[in-house]
Amino acid sequence: MNSRRHDWLVDLGNTRLKWARADRLAHRGVQAFAHEQRLGADAMAAVFAPMVAGDRVWLASVAGSAATASVEAVLSRIGAKVERVATRAELAGVRIAYAQPARLGVDRFLAMLAAHARGREAWLIVGVGTALTIDLLAADGTHHGGLIAPSPTLMREALAQRAPHLPHDGGRVADFAADTDDALASGAIWSARALIDRSLRAAQHKLDIVPSVLMSGGGADALLDGWRLRAQRAPDLVLEGLAVYAAQDGDSTHVR
16 A cells, blocks of 8 residues: 655636645646536535545635635545645745735735746746736745626626626637627726736836736637637646645645
8 A cells, every 4th residue: 555645736717626636746647627606515525535544735715705614624534634724925036015914815926936936037928817916026925916896707797797688708809799799708808908908008118027927817709709818728737835834834745
């Protein structure tokens, strides 16, 4: 019997749960589950079946307290040692701009750790999930702040809630749409692109260099499709940041 214990990385977002064994992160070991706030004990037990008592789990959550508590309860029943990750003022060469670290979402913080670990260069880090987040990170690890806006998906959903006759998805992006579905899709996508374009110009003015764009989140592909923006896709950026955090925090022997 193999008695070796492992470290696991768990990213609990507003709509998706992503996880990977730390030593398999770089080898397409990431799995995902669209929980949509329905985290039953049986479903979670199946998700975390590969874990055993004594394994250490690094948990980053931006979900609600109930969803987070459900995940922590299942992990505790397994006997895993849960390390709840929190934003810090400074870690692994990254210094955040927020005076109160707890007010910066841990997903944004971890994305910055991952970006800085990828390369000591200026980064514009874009997350496209429930929200559209943008953070500017200088080559020396200084965070120059960021922006939060509704993502294209959330824009569509918000409109559909206030005007139920409007579809919340579908349509194609065009400069000037000739039907409602396309007009809604185009308005949401172009709004997000315009904010990113504006942020790139502002970043160049602040740093005297055009930063590299690093884009993550479930909505990134739709935003980049057909757009001539030089951007690196990083679908597992928060998990990458979790690995950096874990390697910096304590006596981990399994995270590399």
